[in-house]
Amino acid sequence: MRLSCPRTLLLVPVTLLALSAPSLRVEAQLKTGAEKKNAKDGAAMVYVAPGEFTMGADDGYENEKPVHKVKMTQGYWIYKTEVTNGMYGKFLAANPKAPKPKYWTDPRFKAPDQPVVGVSWADADAYCKWAGVRLPTEAEWEYAARGADARKFPWGNEAPDAARTTSAQDEATGKPAPVGKQPTGASPCGALDMAGNVWEWCADWYDRAAYAATPAADNPTGPKEGMERVIRGGSWFQPPFYLRATYRNRATSDTRTSELGLRPAANG
Numbered sequence: 495m496r497l498s499c500p501r502t503l504l505l506v507p508v509t510l511l512a513l514s515a516p517s518l519r520v521e522a523q524l525k526t527g528a529e530k531k532n533a534k535d536g537a538a539m540v541y542v543a544p545g546e547f548t549m550g551a552d553d554g555y556e557n558e559k560p561v562h563k564v565k566m567t568q569g570y571w572i573y574k575t576e577v578t579n580g581m582y583g584k585f586l587a588a589n590p591k592a593p594k595p596k597y598w599t600d601p602r603f604k605a606p607d608q609p610v611v612g613v614s615w616a617d618a619d620a621y622c623k624w625a626g627v628r629l630p631t632e633a634e635w636e637y638a639a640r641g642a643d644a645r646k647f648p649w650g651n652e653a654p655d656a657a658r659t660t661s662a663q664d665e666a667t668g669k670p671a672p673v674g675k676q677p678t679g680a681s682p683c684g685a686l687d688m689a690g691n692v693w694e695w696c697a698d699w700y701d702r703a704a705y706a707a708t709p710a711a712d713n714p715t716g717p718k719e720g721m722e723r724v725i726r727g728g729s730w731f732q733p734p735f736y737l738r739a740t741y742r743n744r745a746t747s748d749t750r751t752s753e754l755g756l757r758p759a760a761n762g
Contacts, residue, residue, distance in 0.1 A: 524569060524762070526641075527684045532760075534625045535581040538574040539760065540638075540684045542566070547637045548644040551740040557702045558740045564633050565712045569762030572630055572638045575673035575686050576609035576694060576755045577621065585621050592620060596750040607672040609692045609755040615723045615747035618695045618756040629697040630759035632724045632742075633714045638759075639689075639727070640739035641682030647739060648681035648688045654734045659690035662733050670730045670755075681739075685757075688727055689737040692755040693745075696724040700744035722746050729753035 528541040550561040579598075583606070586592055596612030597603040603611050613621070622628050630638070639648050649658055658679035660671040674686045681688050688694075698716030700723060705716075716724065722744040728737040731753055735741070745754065 526682065529574070529684070530571070532573075532625060532627065535577070535584055537577070537581060537625075537758075539571040540574050541569060541571055541762065542634070542638050542683045543569045545637070545642050547640065547642045549633060549636055549740070551646075551738065554738065554740050555742070557705065557742050559706065563711065564637070564714060566633070566637055567712055570630075570634055571627075571760040571762060572634065572683070572685055573627075573757045573759070574684060576692055576757045578607055578673055579604055579610050580606035582610040582613075582621065585624050589620070589624060593617065597752050600752075602669045603752055605672065609670050609673055609687070611670065611692055611752050611755050612750045613695075613755060614750050615695050615745075617750070621756065622758045625758065627758040627760040629695055629756065631713075631715050632696045632698040632726065634759055635694070635696050635726045635757075636739055638683050638685050639681050643682075645682075645739065647679075647737060648685070649679050654689060654737050659728075659737060660687075660730045661690035661728060661737055663730050665731050668730050669752075688757075689739070690728050690732070691730055692727070693725040693729050693743065693753050694727045694755060694757045696726055698724045700724045700742070705742075725754060727757075 524541050526541060526543040530539050532539055544566050546563055546565045548561060549564045551558045552561055595610055618629060645651055647654060654661060658676055670691045679689060680686055699720030701717040701720050725743045725745050
C-alpha cells in the first residue's frame with residue numbers, strides 16, 4: 495500500500511480514607527513518560543498526561559488542514575513500541591481460530607522482535623480486546639507522537655536519518671526493524687518508532703471533509719462512519735515527507751500489507 499457531596503462524607507470511616515488516599519496521590523503524580531507493563535502481552539506502555547496540542551500542519555497536504563488546537567482532558571497510556579510478532583504469537587496461541595497475519599511465515603517479516611504486519615483493522619481490534627486495551631484515536635496518536643510543542647517529527651524538527659527511523663527502503667528487499675532499536679527517535683512521551691517502521695491503525699474512520707469542516711476541540715474521536723480507517727506514522731518503505739507526525743493516511747479495514755501494524759492505547 496503506497497499509500498476517545500454531601501456532608502455525610504465526613505462520616506466515612508477513617509480506615510477507608512486511609513486506604514483510598516494513597517492511590518489518589520499516586521494517580522495525581524503520574525507524568526508524561528511514566529511506564530508500566532501490560533501483564534497480558536508483556537508490552538511496555540508509556541503515559542501521556544492531559545494537555546493541549548496543535549493538530550495538523552499548514553505546510554502539509556490539504557487533509558492535514560486546518561491546523562487547530564485540541565484538548566486532551568484525560569490522560570492515557572500508549573504502547574511504547576508497535577506490537578511485535580512475539581506479542582502477537584501469544585494472542586494466536588490463546589485464540590487458535592484467529593487468522594494468522596498475511597506475512598506470518600515470510601522470512602523478511604517474522605522475527606519475534608519485528609512489528610507484526612499483515613493485520614487488518616479487525617485483526618488489530620481483536621488483538622486489543624484480548625490484551626485489554628484498544629486502538630488509539632487519531633488525536634491520541636498525534637499527541638503522543640509530537641507532544642505540545644508542535645514538532646514536525648517525534649524527536650523534533652530535524653530531518654529523519656538512519657539513527658532515528660527505519661524508512662525509504664527498497665520495497666522488494668526492505669523490512670521493518672526490530673522495535674525500540676532507535677531511541678534517539680523517541681517522541682516526547684517516550685514512545686519509539688512513531689515515524690517509519692510500520693503504519694499503525696487508529697480507531698477513527700477517515701473523512702477528509704469532516705476533519706476540515708468541524709475539528710473537535712476536546713478528545714476528538716472522528717466521524718461515526720466511513721469507508722476507510724485512519725493509519726498513521728509512515729513505514730519502512732515511505733520517504734521522509736510521509737513520516738511527519740501530522741501526516742494522515744487511510745486504508746480500507748480489510749487491508750493487510752507488509753507495511754501495516756498496530757500500537758494499542760488504554761485509558762489512564
